[in-house]
Amino acid sequence: MQFSLKVVDKTLVATLEGELDLHKSPEFKEEITMLFNQHPEIRYLIMDVERMTFIDSSGLGVILGRFKELQTRGGKLYFVNANPRIRRILQLSGFERISSFKKSTDEVLSQVRGAK
Amino acid sequence: MTDKNWVKIEFASDTKNVAFARTALALFASQLDWTLDEIEDIKVAVSEAVSNSVIHGYELQEGVIKLEASYEEDILTISIEDFGKGITDIAQAKETGYSSIPEERMGLGFTFMHEYMDEVVVLSEIQKGTKVTMNKKVQAQEGS
Ligand SMILES: Nc1ncnc2c1ncn2[C@@H]1O[C@H](COP(=O)(O)OP(=O)(O)O)[C@@H](O)[C@H]1O
Numbered sequence: 024m025q026f027s028l029k030v031v032d033k034t035l036v037a038t039l040e041g042e043l044d045l046h047k048s049p050e051f052k053e054e055i056t057m058l059f060n061q062h063p064e065i066r067y068l069i070m071d072v073e074r075m076t077f078i079d080s081s082g083l084g085v086i087l088g089r090f091k092e093l094q095t096r097g098g099k100l101y102f103v104n105a106n107p108r109i110r111r112i113l114q115l116s117g118f119e120r121i122s123s124f125k126k127s128t129d130e131v132l133s134q135v136r137g138a139k
Numbered sequence: 140m141t142d143k144n145w146v147k148i149e150f151a152s153d154t155k156n157v158a159f160a161r162t163a164l165a166l167f168a169s170q171l172d173w174t175l176d177e178i179e180d181i182k183v184a185v186s187e188a189v190s191n192s193v194i195h196g197y198e199l200q201e202g203v204i205k206l207e208a209s210y211e212e213d214i215l216t217i218s219i220e221d222f223g224k225g226i227t228d229i230a231q232a233k234e235t236g237y238s239s240i241p242e243e244r245m246g247l248g249f250t251f252m253h254e255y256m257d258e259v260v261v262l263s264e265i266q267k268g269t270k271v272t273m274n275k276k277v278q279a280q281e282g283s
């Protein structure tokens with residue numbers, strides 16, 4: 024698993040590539056938490072999962088945990104480019120109730136910019 | 140003649156071996172006629188069971204995990220066994236959303252195993268270990 028993290032205004036964009044499981048989850052968690060702490064202005068978390076090939080409950084748990092950190096600031100979680108498989112596991116774990124599925128990062132960025 | 144085969148693998152309880160286990164198992168399972176989605180389902184189930192052994196059974200300390208898989212005709216059987224701390228209350232452990240580490244984990248491992256496999260049987264004894272056995276039948280596919 025490789026991931027890149029980028030802060031754009033009030034949004035943290037996480038781009039994932041490969042498999043997110045128990046092995047990589049702690050590092051992923053720490054780096055996101057660190058950025059949240061460095062950037063108190065962050066309100067939105069975008070998970071670009073187009074090139075994520077595998078996720079299980081350990082990976083999902085880390086995403087949920089980051090969303091909870093963001094929730095204390097009134098934040099929102101978005102998944103972009105989720106293929107039907109990833110959508111299914113996200114639905115099974117209740118993410119459709121707490122996040123939005125979007126087609127592209129740009130779509131979310133312009134939306135949250137409009138919302139201010 | 141019935142078509143059958145089996146494998147047994149032992150490996151160290153290490154977070155790195157979660158990916159090894161699900162990939163090795165997917166390779167073995169591919170000898171049967173699954174759809175790509177079904178192979179992915181099997182990978183999730185194996186990943187959950189092995190992760191549980193690593194994180195709960197051995198609490199990230201050293202240990203041995205045994206993975207056995209076999210099929211006969213169109214039924215695949217997988218078992219994952221550890222010799223770790225065991226489960227006190229199996230019914231509670233299987234509840235959707237129950238985790239003994241709720242701050243970090245979602246309590247969805249057993250839920251995913253049940254969702255993605257046909258049958259899941261858990262045997263566990265305190266301080267002796269846990270064995271999860273799952274099976275899944277190949278669905279008849281059109282044109283085959
Ligand atoms: N191999 C195991 N050894 C000991 N306890 C286990 C094992 N597998 C599962 N458990 C227990 O069952 C609970 C539920 O497991 P699971 O549904 O995978 O959720 P999670 O892993 O998110 O906690 C775990 O929190 C743990 O207490």
Ligand SMILES: [Mg+2]
Pocket residue numbers: 080187190191247248249
């Ligand atoms: Mg689990």
